[in-house]
Amino acid sequence: MELSAMSDKCCGTTEAAQAANACCDPAAKAEAITAGADCCGAGAEHDVASGATDEWAALPVVVVGAGPVGLAAAAQLQERGLAFQVLEAGDAPAAAVRSWGHVRLFSPWRFNIDAAAARLLTDAGWVRPADDHLPTGAQLAADYLQPLAGLPAIKPHVRYGARVVAITRLGLDRIRTAGRVTTPFLVRLADGEDVLARAVIDASGTWGRPNVLGASGIPAHGEAEAAAFVESALPDVLGRDRERFAGRHTLVVGAGHSAANTLLALAELAEQVPGTRVTWAIRATDPVRSYGGQSADALPARGALGSRLRAHVESGAITLLGGFSVQRVAAGPDGTVEVSDGTRTVTADRIVSATGFRPDHSIAAELRLDLDPVLGSTRALAPLIDPNEHSCGTVPPHGVDELAHPEPDFYAIGVKSYGRAPTFLLATGYEQARSVAAALAGDWAAARDVQLDLPETGVCNSNPVDGDAGRGLATGIAGGLLSAPLALVSVSAGESQAGSCCG
Known part of the structure; x- marks a missing residue:
């Protein structure tokens, strides 16, 4: 950008720049200062930008x-x-x-x-x-x-x-x-x-800073008091955390990759340990978005996540609760926890919060x-x-x-x-x-000069599905834990999959 083109955005006295809110354009200001302008107040800033202030x-x-x-x-x-x-x-x-x-x-x-x-x-x-x-x-x-x-x-x-x-x-x-x-x-x-x-x-x-279980963006009623029953995203279901899930009923809340990863691990655990049950609660009425691109995904391992998850749901290995928005959580009898959307109540032993x-x-x-x-x-x-x-x-x-x-x-x-x-x-x-x-x-x-070469995906968004207008998906690991987790499909016993993508 030429300096003259920016003069009305940034350059002038400190007072004039502040009056015009010009300092709110840091990129324009930096270019102008580098070019020698008296911007947002001054030669002092130019000295700093040029390295003169040791x-x-x-x-x-x-x-x-x-x-x-x-x-x-x-x-x-x-x-x-x-x-x-x-x-x-x-x-x-x-x-x-x-x-x-x-x-x-x-x-x-x-x-x-x-x-x-x-x-x-x-x-x-x-x-x-x-x-x-x-x-x-x-x-x-x-x-x-x-x-x-x-x-x-x-x-x-x-x-x-x-x-x-x-x-x-x-x-x-x-x-x-x-x-x-x-x-x-x-x-x-x-x-x-x-x-x-x-x-x-x-x-x-x-x-x-994980999201809460409550569907309205604030904690559900009783959520804080029931914290002892709630697991954070991506527990090691088939490894170090196995004892907390084996032979028990787990409710997984969320529709992103971290939820899918945990669901697949729990389904595998259910095949190994009698009495292990898995319920999946999502706000959407249809899980199609959670299944993602499947065979059309540019990353095959990511596509396999949706395919395997769908197969488990259709076989009954995972019980799906669509249109379920968590409103209340409360400790139940005999060391269980009750989760309600105001109409339906699920009684489980553990909750995995995969809400992003x-x-x-x-x-x-x-x-x-x-x-x-x-x-x-x-x-x-x-x-x-x-x-x-x-x-x-x-x-x-x-x-x-x-x-x-x-x-x-x-x-x-x-x-x-x-x-x-x-x-x-x-x-x-x-x-x-x-x-x-x-x-x-x-x-x-x-x-x-910014450039990106990214694999396409159909799973990292929250568009409402047909018949579910106004309901976005509850996401899993926002952005993939710092870098990108996004759990995915199990590839061997005790091992899960994730990706450097959304959550």
């Missing part, structure tokens, strides 16, 4: 989260020669991925490895896994993410046990405008330590965020990822411009960037990381 330039870019997308951001920043620090709440990289290590992704390795990370690893002698192999979560962590985090170029800059509780500007709350762009970010940790940053990339994901996840933006409450009121993504990104219109594979390429907030140099990337949309893919998060790192390095041409 103190500011010496600050790192802070990346929140050492999952697949957070580590991809670290690799991209390292290649760009930008100082960075990764803050990870867990005690090792990919803590969330390891929690679903028993799940096999339905996308092969070629979709699960970031390009910059691959270059760094290859230079260090890493042997790349076969591109067409489907890794488990444990393999993704052990064979890719752990080696990446251990590289000499990455390891010294990753801190574990560093939980971020707040992100703001040093000495400024959300109201203050003067000097905001030249003020460092302050990232506060749970232990009270404050870390200063020149920019912040939030790749913390949504794994720690949502982002927690509270840590950035003192930053100026422009969030879509529906999805909780940026307003610019929302129409590109809307699950009412898009599946995982039809989300168009997007990068720094769509991820930008009115708060310059703050970006949420990865599954968190998608808010409550279940249309995220790991490859999408990697391209976000590349674009944002390029922008922070001042390479706007590369930042805006």
